[in-house]
Amino acid sequence: xxxxxxxxxxxxxxxxxxxxxxxxxxxxxxxxxxxxxxxxxxxxxxxxxxxxxxxxxxxxxxxxxxxxxxxxxxxxxxxxxxxxxxxxxxxxxxxxxxxxxxxxxxxxxxxxxxxxxxxxxxxxxxxxxxxxxxxxxxxxxxxxxxxxxxxxxxxxxxxxxxxxxxxxxxxxxxxxxxxxxxxxxxxxxxxxxxxxxxxxxxxxxxxxxxxxxxxxxxxxxxxxx
Numbered sequence: 117x118x119x120x121x122x123x124x125x126x127x128x129x130x131x132x133x134x135x136x137x138x139x140x141x142x143x144x145x146x147x148x149x150x151x152x153x154x155x156x157x158x159x160x161x162x163x164x165x166x167x168x169x170x171x172x173x174x175x176x177x178x179x180x181x182x183x184x185x186x187x188x189x190x191x192x193x194x195x196x197x198x199x200x201x202x203x204x205x206x207x208x209x210x211x212x213x214x215x216x217x218x219x220x221x222x223x224x225x226x227x228x229x230x231x232x233x234x235x236x237x238x239x240x241x242x243x244x245x246x247x248x249x250x251x252x253x254x255x256x257x258x259x260x261x262x263x264x265x266x267x268x269x270x271x272x273x274x275x276x277x278x279x280x281x282x283x284x285x286x287x288x289x290x291x292x293x294x295x296x297x298x299x300x301x302x303x304x305x306x307x308x309x310x311x312x313x314x315x316x317x318x319x320x321x322x323x324x325x326x327x328x329x330x331x332x333x334x335x336x337x338x339x340x341x
Contacts, residue, residue, distance in 0.1 A: 117293075120328065121300055124209075124320035132208045133316045140198040141312065147197075198315035199229025202272055205316065209323040210276070217276025228272055232315070235264045258302045265305065266298020269318040273326035290329050297325050 127133060203220045210216055220228070267287065274283040287294060301321065304314040 117297055120321055120324035124317055124324060127209065127212065127320045128313055128316040133205060136198055136201040136205060137316060143197045199232040200225065202315060202319050205319045206273060206276055206323050209320050213324060213327060215327055220275060232268055235268055257306065258299065261302035261305050262295055262298035265301045265318060266294045269301065269322035270294050270326060272319065273323045286329065286333065
């Protein structure tokens with residue numbers, strides 16, 4: 117696991133991964149600016165107070181609240197954008213480690229990208245909801261991210277080689293190990309700014325983990341014959 121992580125981390129700074137990162141950051145920034153402008157205009161437009169200084173304070177507080185709230189949506193939005201390129205990145209990783217899967221159909225790739233964004237949105241929204249519970253929120257945040265993101269990135273890697281049913285069976289057999297691997301991905305999510313690298317690391321990491329588990333299963337099957 118740690119060897120896979122050590123190999124995956126440097127790869128996220130190679131040209132193919134940097135290209136996806138720059139695209140994700142650019143589109144994420146544009147979407148966040150549009151969301152900020154729209155929400156700020158909508159909220160401030162409903163504030164009616166008799167004193168200009170009070171209106172200024174409320175406007176400032178509104179902006180501050182939006183900034184904090186939107187910070188929790190940076191990861192889901194970047195995950196959605198990056199999700200459309202993860203299959204291509206998986207192909208790059210496979211070439212690096214000497215295996216070759218098949219490209220996902222466009223519909224399935226879009227479905228996976230939407231799942232990544234939804235999972236990230238739900239986890240971050242839940243983290244925001246338990247933000248006022250010191251200690252508990254951090255534990256829940258890590259466990260939820262480890263399970264959900266470990267599962268999603270493993271499925272991305274596995275579906276390039278097998279059907280959804282076969283993927284679910286493989287994940288079931290190795291669910292605890294995949295969960296432990298997910299803790300490393302959760303570490304990325306927990307760090308501001310660094311969490312933008314999560315889709316890149318998750319893909320490079322889990323493609324390697326899947327390749328290892330698939331080889332181990334093959335050896336066991338051949339040994340059992």
